[in-house]
Amino acid sequence: MQRREGARAGNDFEVVIAGAGPVGLFLACELGLAGVSVLVLERDATTASPRKGPGLGMRGLNTAAVEAFYRRGLLDSLFDPRERAWTVEATASFQYAGNFAGIALDANRLRPARWTYKLPGPALLPGTSDLERIEGVLSGRARELGVAIERGAGVTGLVQDDEGVTVSAGARSVRAGWLVGCDGGRSVVRKSAGFEFVGSDATCAGYVFRGALGGPGRLSPGFHRTPRGLYVVGDSGRSM
Numbered sequence: 446m447q448r449r450e451g452a453r454a455g456n457d458f459e460v461v462i463a464g465a466g467p468v469g470l471f472l473a474c475e476l477g478l479a480g481v482s483v484l485v486l487e488r489d490a491t492t493a494s495p496r497k498g499p500g501l502g503m504r505g506l507n508t509a510a511v512e513a514f515y516r517r518g519l520l521d522s523l524f525d526p527r528e529r530a531w532t533v534e535a536t537a538s539f540q541y542a543g544n545f546a547g548i549a550l551d552a553n554r555l556r557p558a559r560w561t562y563k564l565p566g567p568a569l570l571p572g573t574s575d576l577e578r579i580e581g582v583l584s585g586r587a588r589e590l591g592v593a594i595e596r597g598a599g600v601t602g603l604v605q606d607d608e609g610v611t612v613s614a615g616a617r618s619v620r621a622g623w624l625v626g627c628d629g630g631r632s633v634v635r636k637s638a639g640f641e642f643v644g645s646d647a648t649c650a651g652y653v654f655r656g657a658l659g660g661p662g663r664l665s666p667g668f669h670r671t672p673r674g675l676y677v678v679g680d681s682g683r684s685m
């Protein structure tokens with residue numbers, strides 16, 4: 446995205462970002478740091494949600510994400526270094542370092558010393574946090590940098606012209622030089638702007654729920670395929 450020279454006449458903000466998830470908020474912080482005037486419009490009224498807190502909201506952060514937070518001095522707000530799931534010290538047996546789509550990663554097979562492009566220090570270790578905390582840290586930082594965040598204001602439409610874009614959020618209308626769609630997988634911005642979504646239709650559906658299991662000890666940790674689907678059992682506090 447190109448930087449425009451200040452907010453043009455008639456624009457309320459230089460940039461409007463749809464979505465206060467991790468991506469929208471991190472972008473808002475970066476733009477705020479560069480002195481750009483930013484408004485974030487978020488559909489949900491609050492960051493507090495059973496989907497986002499400890500448990501269902503747990504997210505493993507890879508080293509690239511951790512480094513981005515480290516470079517901006519936010520890492521210690523995100524998690525205590527002592528909360529890291531693994532160390533770079535070799536161990537005799539398998540050492541869980543996270544997973545991608547159920548494929549578990551053995552920390553002993555990682556060679557951080559070969560990652561010469563990375564900053565040395567705590568950024569070399571991945572870690573686990575939850576969306577509520579991540580979004581809380583980034584919202585606080587964004588506000589410190591002068592970013593305006595409006596919650597309960599989902600983007601419903603847009604009209605583009607040569608000078609910028611008029612963004613609708615229900616009855617609210619905002620004028621900006623740019624609109625950035627960070628509004629997740631079913632992005633209203635993407636659809637309204639007519640961006641093609643290249644890909645194939647979903648072949649399976651995932652459901653998330655919170656419940657209490659009777660006799661959870663009978664389930665063994667890890668990913669398990671069954672004739673009727675897949676289930677995952679994780680330690681509490683660790684993203685699986």
Ligand SMILES: Cc1cc2nc3c(=O)[nH]c(=O)nc-3n(C[C@H](O)[C@H](O)[C@H](O)COP(=O)(O)OP(=O)(O)OC[C@H]3O[C@@H](n4cnc5c(N)ncnc54)[C@H](O)[C@@H]3O)c2cc1C
Nearest residue numbers: 464465466467468469486487488504505599600628629633
């Ligand atoms: C079960 C699960 C486990 C995962 N585990 C991991 C993991 O361990 N590690 C990892 O790196 N990633 C993980 N991911 C992926 C990670 O959560 C996403 O990549 C990340 O949240 C994407 O961030 P985002 O800001 O792009 O979108 P989102 O997090 O989807 O945020 C989009 C935001 O936009 C808002 N919004 C939606 N529509 C509108 C609208 N019309 N107007 C305004 N706001 C709108 C939403 O309320 C939301 O706040 C996981 C995902 C799931 C579902």
